[in-house]
Amino acid sequence: MHLGMDNPEELAKCFSGWRRDTEYYRLLDTDPVRMFSVKAFQKDFEANLEKKSYDDYLFTIHTLKDDRLIGFIWLGGIDWNHGNGWVGIGLGEREYWGKGYGTDAMRVVLGFAFTELNLHRVSLNVFAYNPRAIRSYEKAGFQHEGRLRKLICRDGQRTDDVWMGILGEEWFKQQES
Amino acid sequence: MDIQTQLFEGQLICLAPIDHEKDPEIESKWTHDPEYLRMLSAKPARPLSPAQIKKKYEAIEKEMDESRNTFYFTIRMRGDDRLVGFIKILWVEWTNGNGWVEEGIGDANDRGHGYGSEALRLVLRYAFAELNLFRLSVVIPEYNQTALHLFAKAGFVEEVRRREAYQRDGRYWDAIHLGLLREEWEVQVKEAAE
Amino acid sequence: MTASLFQGELVRLTMDNPETLAKAFSRWGRDSEYIRLMDGGAERMFSAKIIQSWIEKDFEKDVGQDFFFVIHTLESDHLLGFVSLFGIDWNHGNSWVGIGLGERECWGKGYGTDAMQVVLRYAFTELNLHRVTLGVFEYNPRAIRSYEKAGFVHEGRVRKELLKDGQRWDALEMGILRDEWRGGEKGRLI
Numbered sequence: 001m002h003l004g005m006d007n008p009e010e011l012a013k014c015f016s017g018w019r020r021d022t023e024y025y026r027l028l029d030t031d032p033v034r035m036f037s038v039k040a041f042q043k044d045f046e047a048n049l050e051k052k053s054y055d056d057y058l059f060t061i062h063t064l065k066d067d068r069l070i071g072f073i074w075l076g077g078i079d080w081n082h083g084n085g086w087v088g089i090g091l092g093e094r095e096y097w098g099k100g101y102g103t104d105a106m107r108v109v110l111g112f113a114f115t116e117l118n119l120h121r122v123s124l125n126v127f128a129y130n131p132r133a134i135r136s137y138e139k140a141g142f143q144h145e146g147r148l149r150k151l152i153c154r155d156g157q158r159t160d161d162v163w164m165g166i167l168g169e170e171w172f173k174q175q176e177s
Numbered sequence: 178m179d180i181q182t183q184l185f186e187g188q189l190i191c192l193a194p195i196d197h198e199k200d201p202e203i204e205s206k207w208t209h210d211p212e213y214l215r216m217l218s219a220k221p222a223r224p225l226s227p228a229q230i231k232k233k234y235e236a237i238e239k240e241m242d243e244s245r246n247t248f249y250f251t252i253r254m255r256g257d258d259r260l261v262g263f264i265k266i267l268w269v270e271w272t273n274g275n276g277w278v279e280e281g282i283g284d285a286n287d288r289g290h291g292y293g294s295e296a297l298r299l300v301l302r303y304a305f306a307e308l309n310l311f312r313l314s315v316v317i318p319e320y321n322q323t324a325l326h327l328f329a330k331a332g333f334v335e336e337v338r339r340r341e342a343y344q345r346d347g348r349y350w351d352a353i354h355l356g357l358l359r360e361e362w363e364v365q366v367k368e369a370a371e
Numbered sequence: 372m373t374a375s376l377f378q379g380e381l382v383r384l385t386m387d388n389p390e391t392l393a394k395a396f397s398r399w400g401r402d403s404e405y406i407r408l409m410d411g412g413a414e415r416m417f418s419a420k421i422i423q424s425w426i427e428k429d430f431e432k433d434v435g436q437d438f439f440f441v442i443h444t445l446e447s448d449h450l451l452g453f454v455s456l457f458g459i460d461w462n463h464g465n466s467w468v469g470i471g472l473g474e475r476e477c478w479g480k481g482y483g484t485d486a487m488q489v490v491l492r493y494a495f496t497e498l499n500l501h502r503v504t505l506g507v508f509e510y511n512p513r514a515i516r517s518y519e520k521a522g523f524v525h526e527g528r529v530r531k532e533l534l535k536d537g538q539r540w541d542a543l544e545m546g547i548l549r550d551e552w553r554g555g556e557k558g559r560l561i
Contacts, residue, residue: 004209005226049232054221054461080435080461081498115346116211116221117462172347219460272413273534311539312531337527337544339504344463349501354544356530 001104003059003112006069008049011060012042014069018092027130028090030152030161055080057112061091061105070096073105075113075122083120083168085113089133098132106140114168121167127152128160141174142166184303185250187295190261192250192303195234200251201227203260207283216321217281219343219352246271248303252282252296261287264296266304266313274311276304280324288323297331302366305359312358318343319350332365333357376493377440379485384440384493387450389430392441393423395450399473408511409471411533411542438493442472442486451477454490456498464501466494479513487521495549502548508533509541523547 016038018024025033056076060069071091078085087109091102113119124142126133129152142164150158185192205227207213214222225233241247246269252262262282269276280297282288304310315333317324320343333355342352377384397419399405406414439455452472459466468490472483494500505523507514523545531539 002209003224005205005224005229007226007228046228049229050236057221057223059224078461080459083499112221116215118344118464219463219465221462270412273411273532275532311534314529314532334530335527336529339502339526339544339546340524341502341548342460342463342465342504342546344501354527354529358531 001061001063001070001101001108003073003105003108004062005058006060008042008045010069011045012038014092015041015072018071018090021092021094024090024092024094026154027127027133028088059105059109061089061101063096063101068093070101071105073109075109075117078117078119083118085117085119085122087113087122087124102133103136103139106136110140110166110171114171119168121165123163123165125161125163128162134162134164137164140166141171143170184307185299186255187299189255189290190252190292190295191255191258192264192296192299193253193258195238195249195251196258196260197231197234200260201230201234204230204283207281210285212285213281213283215345216318216324217279219318246276248308250296250300252280252292254292261292262296264300266300266308266310269308269310274309276308276310276313278304278313278315293327294330297327301331301357301362305362310359312356314354314356316352316354319353320345325353325355328355331357332361334361376497377489378445379489381445381480381482381485382442382451382489383445384454384486384489385443386439387441389423389426390419391450392426393419395473396422399452399471402473402475405471405473405475407535408508408514409469411508438498440490442482444477444482449474449477451482452486454486456490456494456503459498459500464499466498466500466503468494468503468505483514484517484520487517491521491547491552495552500549502546504544504546507543507545509543510535515543515545518545521547522552524551 016036019033019035022033055078056074058072058074061071061073062069070093071089073087073089075085075087087106089102089105091097110122113122124137126137128147143166144162145165146163148161148163151161152159205225208223208225208230211222237247237249241249246267248266248269250264251260252264253260261284262280264278264280266276266278278297278300280293282293301313304313315328317328334357335353336356337354339352339354341349343350397417400416403414436459437455437457439453439457441453442451443449444451451474452470454468454470456466456468468487470483470487472478491503494503505518506529507518509528524547526544526546528541528543530541532542533540
């Protein structure tokens, strides 16, 4: 895959469409699942066009083969003085799940974090009921750092929020081997 | 005084205004090549959509209009007007007669053909003979050898080396500040004519 | 850890209300020698009123890109000037520093050097920057000496960048890396 940025219209169509897949959203976010119109998303994306912040990076994920927009990956919440950042990823197009696209995108974004932003570490959190994602992050080099016990309640069941992190020095060592 | 010689026409390329309809798509592609952005700027490289570029162009022209100390040109092929890059004079301080230069050729296939040197030659003439500036500065990261050669060939002299000012790909690089005085440029032009 | 991140031996770094700052800046702006030492652009004077509105606007959009401090003497808590870290390239760990002592009776007494030490300690142990750069004009030897004392290394001259009173002057650029600073005795915390 490759990372890029698309116009507000394309982003809005995809993001709005993906929200209708409740499994996608429940894997992604703790917020209650809600749907928004293309128009609402587009307004939001257009408002962000002029944003000049260098503290937040949203990338779209495109397949190399047919340049299809299949998801997004975000790097942000950066504490520059400590060199920490957070990453979040969502593959909206479910036929691309389990095929390595997420792991590939994560690898590229970690490269960006450590060789362009020069961060010291990257963190993420993932729900315990998302084993596919947890395996993908382990493959990308993240270490388990802890769990927020029973943070999430869905369908009458409680699950943990799993916290993982990777240090720049670990990532560089992995690239050498 | 020679007002017949076109200030914005070279042999291969010309300097021109922004085309708000055609250019955003092209420049958006350039920003998806991290090498291009890393050669140009200290800011973290990031891909931009055509809509973001369009907004950027609007901001550039607004700034040119209001501040009167920025001069932005697109670099286009003579003949079909195809966009190949940009060059600008910025941060002009009129009382001291100083300005800065920035230039980029967007597509890797368009580099190495002399478009950058020709655009720079035109802009130097504009800066010294039309804006009447006294000196120009440019800052180039140590890893951008192409730009360092381009500006050295145009007569720029290394003046400051800011050690370890860039960090990319896990190591540090110096920032090199080069300068060219009008009197030096005039000598070059005279020598070229002889 | 840190009792005295904001304190030196002669001065402390702090922040005053916009009204106080504006009055001071407007008054200092009338001293053309101060302005010519501090700033290369053309001298212009502004009222305390408009300066206050700029400061208030700046406070609203504070996003951690610049770190502006006001300098007070430890002895009498007198407002002397300002020092600021700006133009931060976070991804490279670089910043510029600028300092201005508006109260001219305080020149040449070590206040500037002390303030610079405090701000470098802040830059290297709180912001965890890699290097700090500054520009200083050739015709300001007192400042050049102060910066050398603080550990800055000469990195070059922007030739004839300034035109003042019909003469051309160079602007010097100096830089200090965190590794170099750690070696200095002063400002060592840990």
